[in-house]
Amino acid sequence: MSIKAFGIVSSPDNSVHVEGLQDYRPIGAFSFLGRFRVIDFPISNMSNSDINRIQVYVQSRPRSIAEHVGSGRHYNINSKRGKIQLLFSENSSSRSIYNNDISAYLENIDIIQRMHQEYVIIAPSYMVYKQDYRQLLETHVASGADITLLYHKVDNAREYFKNCHTLSLNRQKGVQSIGKNMGTAKDKNIFMETYCMKRDTFVQLVKAASWESSIYTLSDIVNIKCKDLDVRGYQHRGYFATLTSLNDYFNASLELLNYDIASDLFRAEWPIYTRTTDSCPTEYFESSKVTNSFVSNGCLIEGTVENSIIGRGVVIKKGAVIRNSIVLAYATVEEDIRIENAILDKWAHIIHAKEIIGEPDAPQYIKRQDTL
Numbered sequence: 001m002s003i004k005a006f007g008i009v010s011s012p013d014n015s016v017h018v019e020g021l022q023d024y025r026p027i028g029a030f031s032f033l034g035r036f037r038v039i040d041f042p043i044s045n046m047s048n049s050d051i052n053r054i055q056v057y058v059q060s061r062p063r064s065i066a067e068h069v070g071s072g073r074h075y076n077i078n079s080k081r082g083k084i085q086l087l088f089s090e091n092s093s094s095r096s097i098y099n100n101d102i103s104a105y106l107e108n109i110d111i112i113q114r115m116h117q118e119y120v121i122i123a124p125s126y127m128v129y130k131q132d133y134r135q136l137l138e139t140h141v142a143s144g145a146d147i148t149l150l151y152h153k154v155d156n157a158r159e160y161f162k163n164c165h166t167l168s169l170n171r172q173k174g175v176q177s178i179g180k181n182m183g184t185a186k187d188k189n190i191f192m193e194t195y196c197m198k199r200d201t202f203v204q205l206v207k208a209a210s211w212e213s214s215i216y217t218l219s220d221i222v223n224i225k226c227k228d229l230d231v232r233g234y235q236h237r238g239y240f241a242t243l244t245s246l247n248d249y250f251n252a253s254l255e256l257l258n259y260d261i262a263s264d265l266f267r268a269e270w271p272i273y274t275r276t277t278d279s280c281p282t283e284y285f286e287s288s289k290v291t292n293s294f295v296s297n298g299c300l301i302e303g304t305v306e307n308s309i310i311g312r313g314v315v316i317k318k319g320a321v322i323r324n325s326i327v328l329a330y331a332t333v334e335e336d337i338r339i340e341n342a343i344l345d346k347w348a349h350i351i352h353a354k355e356i357i358g359e360p361d362a363p364q365y366i367k368r369q370d371t372l
Contacts (some may be wrong), residue, residue: 003049003050003051003119003133003134003137004117004118004119004137005051005117005118005119005120005121005133005137005196006051006053006054006055006115006117006119006120006121006199007042007043007046007051007053007054007055007120007121007122007123007133008054008055008057008120008121008122008123009028009039009042009043009046009054009055009056009057009123009124009125010057010101010104010122010123010124010125010193010218011026011028011057011058011059011101011104011125012027012124012125012126012244013100013101013217014096014097014099014100015163016126016163016244018030018243018244018245018246018248018249019245019246019365020246020343020345020365020367021246021249021343021345021365024061024064024345024368025061025064025065026058026059026060026061026062026064026065026125027125027126027243028056028058028065028125028126029061029064029065029068030243030249031311031328031329031346032128032253033253033256033294033309034294034295034296034309034310034311034312035274035294035296036272036274037068037274037275038125038126038128038243039056039065039068039069039125040075040272040273040274041127041128041129041130041272042123042124042125042127043056043069043072043075043084043273044075044270044271044272044273045123045129045130045131045132045133046121046123046133047075047076047077047273048132048270048271049121049131049132049133049134050134051121051133052077052078052081052082052083053081053082053083053115053117054072054077054082054083054084054085055084055085055087055108055111055112056069056084056085056086056087056125057087057088057089057101057104057105057108058086058087058088058089059088059089059099059104060099062086062088065086066086068275069084069086070275071084072084074273074274074275074276075273076271076273085111087104087107087108087111088104089103089104089107089108097215098214098215100215100216100217101217101218102206102209102210102216102217102218102221103210103214105202105206105218106206106207106210109203109206109207112199112202112203112206113199113203115199117199118198118199119137119140119141119196119197119198119199120195120196120197120198120199120202121133121136121137121194121195121196122193122194122195122196122202122218123192123193123194124192124193124194126242126243126244127192127193127240127241127242127243128239128240128241128243128252128265129152129192129236129238129239129240129241129265130238130239130264130265130267130270131150131194131236131238132270133196136148136150136194136196136234137196139234140196140197140232140234143230143232144230145230145231145232146197146198146201146229146230146231147175147195147196147197147201147222147225147229147230147231147232148195148196148197148231148232148233148234149167149175149178149191149192149194149195149196149222149231149232149233149234150191150192150194150195150196150233150234150236151167151169151189151190151191151192151233151234151235151236152189152190152192152235152236152240153187153188153189153190153235154187154188154189154190155186155187156186157181157183157185157186157187157188157190158183158184158185158186159183160248160251161181161188161190161242162181162182162183162244162245163180163181163244164180164181164190164191164242164244165178165179165180165181165190165191165193165219166178166179166180166181166188166189166190166191167189167190167191167233168189169189169233173232173233173234173235174230174231174232174233175226175231175232175233176226177223177226178191178219178222178223178226179223189233190240190242191219192236192240193219195218195222196234201229205218205221205222205225206218208221208225209221212224238264238265239261239264239265241255246343246363246365247361247362247363249343250326250343250363253309253326254307254308254309254324254326257292257293257294257307257309277297277312279297279298279312279313280297280298281297281298282295282296282297282298282299282300282301283299283300283301284301285300285301285302285318287302287303287318287319288301288302288303288304288305288316289303289304289305290304290305290306291305291306291307292306292307293305293306293307293308293309293310294308294309294310295310296310296311296312296313296314296329297312298312298313299312299313299314299315299316300314300315300316301316302316302317302318302319302320303316303317303318303319303320303321303322303333303335304320304321304322304323305322305323306321306322306323306324307323307324308322308323308324308325308326308327309325309326309327310322310327311326311327311328311329311330311331311346312329312330313329313330314327314328314329314330314331314332314333315331315332315333316332316333317332317333317334317335317337318335318336319335319336319337320333320334320335320336320337320338320339321337321338321339321340322339323338323339323340323341324340324341324360325339325340325341325342325343325344325363326342326343326344326363327339327344328343328344328345328346328348329346329347330346330347331344331345331346331347331348331349331350332348332349332350333350334349334350334351336354337350337353337354337355337356338354338355338356338357339355339356339357340355340356340357340358341357341358341359341360341362341363341364342356342357342358342363342364342365342366343363343364343365343366344366345365345366345367345368345369345370346368346369347368347369348366348367348368348369348370348371348372349370349371349372350366350372351371351372352372353372356372
């Protein structure tokens with residue numbers, strides 16, 4: 001039985017830009033752990049929470065998201081009552097300050113107003129976490145709040161979660177304001193860009209933001225309304241990663257090679273759905289040596305792979321060493337080449353460069369289809 005809420009998967013605003021990778025696709029379409037796309041996580045959370053009506057907002061380079069999401073049947077959504085809609089915003093260029101979430105909602109406001117569900121849950125397409133939205137909605141309704149915001153308490157905000165929004169809470173978990181993490185303190189409540197509210201409240205906020213300023217985002221208008229509305233915080237527990245920089249993407253991917261961390265995110269009772277791609281199993285040759293790595297199907301591995309994530313159809317030739325790296329689909333690494341602390345984009349072909357070595361906190365990025 002579906003709950004009385006519909007879902008919205010939002011796009012990041014223009015302050016978020018992942019160097020290199022985002023030049024070719026939106027963050028939601030990033031390959032994650034070789035098998036998934038980042039957008040699989042918010043949609044799976046909604047599907048597992050019995051939310052059958054989901055709107056996915058795409059603001060730039062929509063092809064890869066549209067291909068991956070498709071009809072949405074692979075997300076286990078009831079096809080009689082359920083539906084995934086891809087909604088587009090094309091008013092301005094992708095990097096324009098006016099191309100934000102409010103402009104996208106305003107462009108599709110008639111579709112939002114026609115939704116039959118009383119409540120809406122909005123989640124971002126650039127964060128990875130697991131959350132039962134039924135619990136969030138129940139807590140929201142029971143509290144009588146106008147808006148409930150999901151947050152995660154961290155103790156490493158000096159080094160990570162830069163430029164993410166933060167919540168200032170009082171003792172009753174009332175939200176006093178929404179700010180930015182400037183890296184000035186280690187303990188912060190990181191706002192997970194996830195909202196729960198009535199549909200009518202959401203429509204009023206969108207219209208109010210548009211009236212106030214063309215550059216206001218949803219978080220901007222909620223921050224202003226904290227004085228007038230009852231805005232509460234709801235604490236998330238478990239694995240949480242934001243993919244707002246190349247370094248964040250690199251660290252979030254590699255830390256999931258730790259079984260204990262991965263088993264907190266991936267649980268049998270809470271499947272993460274994705275579009276399946278049929279391909280033959282990976283072939284490991286006698287010269288290969290693979291340790292502590294995720295390796296997707298269809299690869300040919302003759303060399304050494306350590307602590308790395310290998311996408312579909314990757315070819316690693318004899319004598320090549322891949323260490324602490326992410327190799328995306330259909331890349332090829334020729335013989336005796338050493339790659340460490342690097343991200344190779346799709347169809348990259350490493351032929352002449354004998355070494356590609358980055359730092360753990362500053363990985364090297366090799367462009368899509370590049371030949372080195």
